[in-house]
Amino acid sequence: MLRRVVSLILIAWAAGFIVFAVTLPQPAGAQRSDAVVVLTGGAGRIDRAIDVLGKGWAGRMLVSGVDPKVKPGEFAAQFDLSPMQMQCCITLGYAATDTISNAQEAAGWVRKHGYRSVRLVTSDWHLRRARAELDKALPGYVIVIGDAVQTRPTLRMLMVEYHKLLVRSIPGLEGG
Template structure:
């Protein structure tokens, strides 16, 4: 672990395999103390989450926040920005799928204060051509709406 990889927190948007286990690995290895999982289904309970991802309830209580407000990538960013403010986070690691990183990071940086350090930590995937096509179009729409708001 290098000092540059140490952050206050990890932000993990739901939606792709490997994201949550990687985020938990970061917290368990003390590279970050807190973790927000944003976009969690409202039906999920902390004990169920802990069981599914083999996380102790002790880890859940001290370090993991389940965010239930977001339903899309922009919502993940908004939910994360509020959590970052509430927890007084100064540095974070964004964990998401490699194909999703550019859009997720752009949305997040758009709503965070500029003094928050963001490290992009993509989970390697093998997306289908359809997934890449869909993500490219979502990225373009996101970029346009951020470049020319209103």
């Protein structure tokens, strides 16, 4: 009996991983939102969020998890942004160090500005967990649009993220 239970658990785990790995989230379309939140840490994320802002799909942008050593002028130069764009439309968030604190930082910013919809930009392999954390941190009336930056994650990266997602889905457990 124990072997059957263990076998069923392993089959469910493996099937879940396969579904997780082959159904990675996709980029969002031209949906509009009040703001865009981009999480640092992966190639193409900030570029995608700047593109969203430039196309008018969102009015303001929060970059969550910026290294405290990065100054606004350096950020603007790296991403070819004008001082006016930085002033009007882009907030650099320095408080976050992991996905949970990204969600907390973003939720505080969304509440402060009274936004009712937000586009979340992060890597495809990271979007499910990042969105779950943001959904937990935001008031229920805020609509979150997931916008995945397509990547080529390694098997190891997918395994680590799958396990983090599983752990975070267990009520009462904490982790980054």
